[in-house]
Amino acid sequence: MTDAGKKKAVGLPLPLMQGLHGEFYGHCAAGRLSFQRCSDCGRWRHVPREICPACSSWNWSWEQSSGRGTVYTYTIAERPMHPAFAERCPYAVVVVEMEEGVRLLSRVVDCPPSELEIGAAVKVDFEDVGSTAAGKVLLPVFRRG
C-alpha cells in the first residue's frame, strides 16, 4: 500500500480521548469497562452524559460493569464503507445489552459472523487499537460465554 499509485492506507478511526468520552476510554485502557451511574436515582448510563437523563442529577460516579451481557442485535458488514475496514470484511458490528441495563456498540471477536445469535451471552475483553497523543486506546470488545 506504499506505492504512489495505490490508495493511501487509512488508519483505523480512533476515538478522540476528550472529555467524558476520554474518561470512558481511560477506564478501558486500565482494563475496566465502566459506565456512569447516577448517585441519586441509581441508573446506569452509556453513552456518557453530563447529567442524568432520568432525574437531571449532576451527581454520578464511574462504576465498573460486570462485563457480562447478551447480543441485542447486529449487522454484518460485507461491503467496506470506510477504507480502514476494507480488509476486515465481512465483519459483524454488535449491540451488546449489559447486565446493568445499558447497551453499547462493539464486536464479538471470537465468533464468526455466521455464528452470531441474538441473545447469546458475551463477556468483555479489550483490544489495543493504537495510540493517540493522550495515550493507548483500548476498545471494549466481547468474547463468547
Added chain:
Amino acid sequence: MKDKACIVGVGATGFCRGEGSGKSLHGLQLEAALAALADAGLRAGEVDGIMPFPNLGTAEGFAASLGCENLRFATTVNMGGAAPVASLGVAAAAVSSGLADYVLMPAGWNGYSGSRAGAIVQEMTASIPGGAIARDFYLPHGLVAPPQWYALIARRHMHEYGTTAEQLGAVALAMRKHAQLNPAAVMHGKSMTMEQYLASPMITDPYRLFDCCLETDGAAAFVVTSAERARDLARTPVYISGVASAQPYPADEITGREDIFRTGLTVAAPRAFEMAGVKPADADFAQVYDCFTFEVVQQLEEAGFCARGEGGAFVQEGRIELGGELPVNTHGGLLSEAHVLGMGHVVEAVRQLRGEAAGRQVADASLGVVTGWGDFGDGSIAVLRN
C-alpha cells in the same frame, strides 16, 4: 394550521447516474426551483421565503442567483431526509402567520457524480446529530454508514417479529414495479423479480444491494403559500391538512434507546393525523421515505397504518402496490425513481392529488400521506388533500 396553507407548485430536474447532471449543486437546485415557480405561475421576485436544504448553505446566495429580491424569511430544517416534509410544516406556519407569502424549498445533489455515500462517510460525523458519539463509539468498531445503522434495527425487528427477507424484498419489488410506470424513474425499463432481489449481493446483513436506495443526481422544489393566496393562482392547490415532525429519544444515539423501534415518526404521526382529523386508513396513498426497505416497513407501523410487528405482512402480496390497499411510493421512491433527499415523495404526492400521475395515477386520490426519515430516525409526516 389545518388547511391554511397549500403547495401550489412543484418541479424537478431529470434524474440520472452515469455521466451525471453536468450542473453544480446550485445549478441543479436553481433548475428545480424555476420549474416549481413556473408550475405555480409565480416570478422569482414574488418569493419572499426560502428554506434551503442543509447542503445548499445559507439562503442568501441562492436567493441572489434566483433573482429573489424580496427575501424576508429564510430558515433551514436540519433533519436529513426528514427535512423536506418537516419544512412543509415550517413553511405552512410561516405563510399562515404572515411571516412570508410564498416559501420556496429547493433540494437536490449530485448524489452519483459528486460525493457518493462511500466517499463522504469519513467526513459525515460532523454533520449527523450524534457527531462526537458516532466518532468515539461507532466508527472505531466499523459502524460507519446509514445502511449499517438501520440494519441494526432491521435485524432486531426480524428477531422480535419474524419479519423476513422476502418481506423486505416485497418493498423493493413494489417500488421497482411502480418505476415501470414512471418514465422519469432511473429504474424505468428495468423490472425485477424476487429471485433477482434475493440474489443481489449482501451489503450489510440483512440489507442486500436492492434493499438500498439509489445514488443519483437531481433536484426538486416546491412552493407553499396561504389558502387565500392560492385562490389567485392557476393550479389546483394541495392543502396541508396535517403536518408534524419529531425526534427519536435519544436523537443523537441509536443503540441505547429503550425502545429501538420508536422513531420521530412514532410521535409525529398521531399529531399530524389529529390535526387533519383523519385516520391512516383514510389515506388513498402514502409516499414513504424509503432509504432502505425496512424503513418502509417500520414507518408503516409507526405511522399507524398497521400495528407494530405487522409491517412485514402489510407489504406483502401487492398490498402496497398500485391497485392494492395502500399504494406506497407510486413514483418508485428512493429505491427506484431517484434519491432527491425526500423531495421526490412530496412532488409525487402533489401530482397524485392533482390527478397528474398519468399511468400510475391512483383513482380518485383525494387524501395522501408523505413521510420523511433522516439522521438517526428523525421523522416527519404530512397529510395532504386536494
